Amino acid sequence: xxxxxxxxxxxxxxxxxxxxxxxxxxxxxxxxxxxxxxxxxxxxxxxxxxxxxxxxxxxxxxxxxxxxxxxxxxxxxxxxxxxxxxxxxxxxxxxxxxxxxxxxxxxxxxxxxxxxxxxxxxxxxxxxxxxxxxxxxxxxxxxxxxxxxxxxxxxxxxxxxxxxxxxxxxxxxxxxxxxxxxxxxxxxxxxxxxxxxxxxxxxxxxxxxxxxxxxxxxxxxxxxxxxxxxxxxxxxxxxxxxxxxxxxxxxxxxxxxxxxxxxxxxxxxxxxxxxxxxxxxxxxxxxxxxxxxxxxxxxxxxxxxxxxxxxxxxxxxxxxxxxxxxxxxxxxxxxxxxxxxxxxxxxxxxxxxxxxxxxxxxxxxxxxxxxxxxxxxxxxxxxxxxxxxxxxxxxxxxxxxxxxxxxxxxxxxxxxxxxxxxxxxxxxxxxxxxxxxxxxxxxxxxxxxxxxxxxxxxxxxxxxxxxxxxxxxxxxxxxxxxxxxxxxxxxxxxxxx
Amino acid sequence: xxxxxxxxxxxxxxxxxxxxxxxxxxxxxxxxxxxxxxxxxxxxxxxxxxxxxxxxxxxxxxxxxxxxxxxxxxxxxxxxxxxxxxxxxxxxxxxxxxxxxxxxxxxxxxxxxxxxxxxxxxxxxxxxxxxxxxxxxxxxxxxxxxxxxxxxxxxxxxxxxxxxxxxxxxxxxxxxxxxxxxxxxxxxxxxxxxxxxxxxxxxxxxxxxxxxxxxxxxxxxxxxxxxxxxxxxxxxxxxxxxxxxxxxxxxxxxxxxxxxxxxxxxxxxxxxxxxxxxxxxxxxxxxxxxxxxxxxxxxxxxxxxxxxxxxxxxxxxxxxxxxxxxx
Numbered sequence: 001x002x003x004x005x006x007x008x009x010x011x012x013x014x015x016x017x018x019x020x021x022x023x024x025x026x027x028x029x030x031x032x033x034x035x036x037x038x039x040x041x042x043x044x045x046x047x048x049x050x051x052x053x054x055x056x057x058x059x060x061x062x063x064x065x066x067x068x069x070x071x072x073x074x075x076x077x078x079x080x081x082x083x084x085x086x087x088x089x090x091x092x093x094x095x096x097x098x099x100x101x102x103x104x105x106x107x108x109x110x111x112x113x114x115x116x117x118x119x120x121x122x123x124x125x126x127x128x129x130x131x132x133x134x135x136x137x138x139x140x141x142x143x144x145x146x147x148x149x150x151x152x153x154x155x156x157x158x159x160x161x162x163x164x165x166x167x168x169x170x171x172x173x174x175x176x177x178x179x180x181x182x183x184x185x186x187x188x189x190x191x192x193x194x195x196x197x198x199x200x201x202x203x204x205x206x207x208x209x210x211x212x213x214x215x216x217x218x219x220x221x222x223x224x225x226x227x228x229x230x231x232x233x234x235x236x237x238x239x240x241x242x243x244x245x246x247x248x249x250x251x252x253x254x255x256x257x258x259x260x261x262x263x264x265x266x267x268x269x270x271x272x273x274x275x276x277x278x279x280x281x282x283x284x285x286x287x288x289x290x291x292x293x294x295x296x297x298x299x300x301x302x303x304x305x306x307x308x309x310x311x312x313x314x315x316x317x318x319x320x321x322x323x324x325x326x327x328x329x330x331x332x333x334x335x336x337x338x339x340x341x342x343x344x345x346x347x348x349x350x351x352x353x354x355x356x357x358x359x360x361x362x363x364x365x366x367x368x369x370x371x372x373x374x375x376x377x378x379x380x381x382x383x384x385x386x387x388x389x390x391x392x393x394x395x396x397x398x399x400x401x402x403x404x405x406x407x408x409x410x411x412x413x414x415x416x417x418x419x420x421x422x423x424x425x426x427x428x429x430x431x432x433x434x435x436x437x438x439x440x441x442x443x444x445x446x447x448x449x450x451x452x453x454x455x456x457x458x459x460x461x462x463x464x465x466x467x468x469x470x471x472x473x474x475x476x477x478x479x480x481x482x483x484x485x486x487x488x489x490x491x492x493x494x495x496x497x
Numbered sequence: 498x499x500x501x502x503x504x505x506x507x508x509x510x511x512x513x514x515x516x517x518x519x520x521x522x523x524x525x526x527x528x529x530x531x532x533x534x535x536x537x538x539x540x541x542x543x544x545x546x547x548x549x550x551x552x553x554x555x556x557x558x559x560x561x562x563x564x565x566x567x568x569x570x571x572x573x574x575x576x577x578x579x580x581x582x583x584x585x586x587x588x589x590x591x592x593x594x595x596x597x598x599x600x601x602x603x604x605x606x607x608x609x610x611x612x613x614x615x616x617x618x619x620x621x622x623x624x625x626x627x628x629x630x631x632x633x634x635x636x637x638x639x640x641x642x643x644x645x646x647x648x649x650x651x652x653x654x655x656x657x658x659x660x661x662x663x664x665x666x667x668x669x670x671x672x673x674x675x676x677x678x679x680x681x682x683x684x685x686x687x688x689x690x691x692x693x694x695x696x697x698x699x700x701x702x703x704x705x706x707x708x709x710x711x712x713x714x715x716x717x718x719x720x721x722x723x724x725x726x727x728x729x730x731x732x733x734x735x736x737x738x739x740x741x742x743x744x745x746x747x748x749x750x751x752x753x754x755x756x757x758x759x760x761x762x763x764x765x766x767x768x769x770x771x772x773x774x775x776x777x778x779x780x781x782x783x784x785x786x787x788x789x790x791x792x793x794x795x796x797x798x799x800x801x802x803x804x805x806x807x808x809x810x811x812x813x814x815x816x817x818x819x820x821x822x823x824x
Contacts, residue, residue, distance in 0.1 A: 043541030137698030183685045186662035186822030193609035198572035331542030
């Protein structure tokens, strides 16, 4: 308890609070801009922290991390241009809400859900990190294989309106996921000798192309029903969700926060998996699943609570085991070691003060982005009143500059443009883009873990069913597939009777 | 069009400068008069990037100019090295090169690769991070001998992680397997975090990686180092015996050094070499790297170039006999 009070005292100093505010603002901006990922934001801050005292350095890195994950939701909702893959699921319902003039409400819900998910995960980190870190170790290749399949099953939820087109889109994503050097043999697959493709089709250029650039084209080429229309112009000032909506979403918030925290603990699983699984679970448990994808506020809540819960989750194995939970926390490890703090159990003994200062500051960072978010909300929604002809080119510019900044490669810029065109026509012909991106993210995870499992078990397929955790995940996948079918069958029975 | 004009202008200016008789050393006195770009062929936040940024911090002080780190990750370093090889050799672009990948790409990807070692002018090696073979603390094996015995009893039963086909981990483990006359079951991982989690979780039997990544876990006692593939024991993990001590003459490491595009003027090269030496010999720089468990291994100029060439030749000889990537 003493250590918590010391940590609290470290955070509530003028310099620390100022660092928090600046880090939070920078993070929101980084998250909102397409192409500037959380990883890059934290990496860019590391040189700045070289000459800072360790406590302040950690506070800055933590604030940038959590608020950048939140920042992505703002543009995802208002413009349907998710800055990172973490907020694609947010756009599914957030943008239809904005289009119906409820953008402020959607951002309000996203902010509160992010706060909720973020706080839950930090409290989990604070209270039960060491035992929970075992979860990261319990997951072997077999379990990751099932997790990837579970993620693919969520596509069903996204495409329930147009199943055939959704499956085609996902299949294209899986095909694209095979491009690159084979991780086990080093063979080149569909790279055409192009060095830029050796690591696979880069995710962010595809994502930014399909969502942001295609949206920029949409804004520049108005068609009926295409973009924010009259409704959005008559935006009401409301920037907080209704109390009744909040109460209705409470179970979803709790469920998503748990899913986010757990998925966050697993190294190499990824934020978007957590968001999509939570989104799908919310839809599955809903009494009116048909409203999802058309502006259901619960969908926004599910996705945002989950992606912010991931932040605390990823720090659990990072701090307790020295195994970073994702790319951002891998950069974090670099930042810690520069200040002489080697991630691992010693962090909670030798460097307890700095470690707890970081964790306590994360609570503050979550509150900070929520306050800033709610305050800025009424100004941010005004962006939807900017004429498309002005907004479109601006989004295009930011998207292309952001893509180039990813790895300073013109190839990625051309790829983004190509995906933008593809996304534009996919939307016109009503092919959903989200399945393509989910499949592109999950494809490599599925392939590599399946092959690892095969290698380890010496080509014994039963390995996927004989491990208790693996079997449990298998059953979850089966349930997720069967329950909707069974429900539909029962409804039909009732209708007949 | 504009480009060709400015190029012509440049040639004309140079010709003029020569005709007036400005000695080349005047160039070096003026160098550097603008920021220097430093290409890192791996992502921001990785160990190469961290080292580069620390080096840049010290080099800025010595050069009196900004040293800007530019990340060009991709294709196991190849994208960045192609960029470095094609940059203007004016001393305003330098880059990090990583062994053994920088030596192996030119022959393992002979059909598609965009650079050769001759396109690069090596400046200095900075860090050599030896390979480590490790097992979880609860593993029954205390030495390489016991691991080898286990494989002999049941061939291919032991799973070993590496972080990429043809990378230094994979090559080290292949060399060890060849030296011991055994067949290991290789499992590829994307980076150190996933491999360490798999080792600690008992999903794989052994882990092949680099000392800088494994040292913390070894010193915490969660992981037992069976061997370090260096000529002598390393300070950061003093209890871990070398391969040679146990009868397996395997030496393997990942090295990080600096290089320029080939054709940099001699005086500029000399100035950069001097600055690099100054930074590397700075005890504060060494201390910062030591905290990251990155052992300094300075090798300058021609000596460094010769060692890269020698390493490429010996790796190529192995490849020609038994390629580790399917062609």
